[in-house]
Amino acid sequence: xxxxxxxxxxxxxxxxxxxxxxxxxxxxxxxxxxxxxxxxxxxxxxxxxxxxxxxxxxxxxxxxxxxxxxxxxxxxxxxxxxxxxxxxxxxxxxxxxxxxxxxxxxxxxxxxxxxxxxxxxxxxxxxxxxxxxxxxxxx
Numbered sequence: 001x002x003x004x005x006x007x008x009x010x011x012x013x014x015x016x017x018x019x020x021x022x023x024x025x026x027x028x029x030x031x032x033x034x035x036x037x038x039x040x041x042x043x044x045x046x047x048x049x050x051x052x053x054x055x056x057x058x059x060x061x062x063x064x065x066x067x068x069x070x071x072x073x074x075x076x077x078x079x080x081x082x083x084x085x086x087x088x089x090x091x092x093x094x095x096x097x098x099x100x101x102x103x104x105x106x107x108x109x110x111x112x113x114x115x116x117x118x119x120x121x122x123x124x125x126x127x128x129x130x131x132x133x134x135x136x137x138x139x
Contacts, residue, residue, distance in 0.1 A: 007044050010035050010053035017057060021085055031056035034103060041106050047099055054091055055099040057082075063100075 014035065018028045034056040038044060043052060061082055086093070 008049045010038075010044075010049040010056065013050045013053035014056065017053065021057075021082060023057065023061070027057070027060045030060040034059055037106065038099075038103060041102060043099060043102055047095060051092065051095045051099055054086075054089075055096050055103065058086070058096055059100060059103065 011032070014028065014031055017023070023031075031053070035052060038052055038056075061079070
């Protein structure tokens with residue numbers, strides 16, 4: 001089977017909005033990271049790139065995830081300016097909410113994901129090997 005899949009990336013929208021609003025490098029870097037994380041899901045196939053970029057900006061600026069950032073932004077737009085921009089942009093805020101929920105769900109799954117346990121389960125089911133219990137014994 002021969003097929004081509006074209007996905008338009010949200011990075012161009014991110015950099016454009018960064019310049020329009022005056023986002024700091026810290027918020028932009030965090031939004032970039034959030035966009036990168038969306039590629040571990042089906043979001044780039046379900047939503048347009050500008051929605052993903054605006055969601056990443058929203059999350060980078062307004063959610064507690066901001067605490068991940070070690071650098072304090074030197075110059076950042078006021079939250080009122082950002083809220084005003086979102087209001088005037090006419091963007092579908094319902095889509096922003098949906099994508100935000102999907103990304104938060106993705107992070108919740110990653111929090112509980114344990115590579116060793118998944119590898120053991122795959123070996124047990126795919127290769128017919130036993131799974132080690134907590135006592136070091138194979139079941």
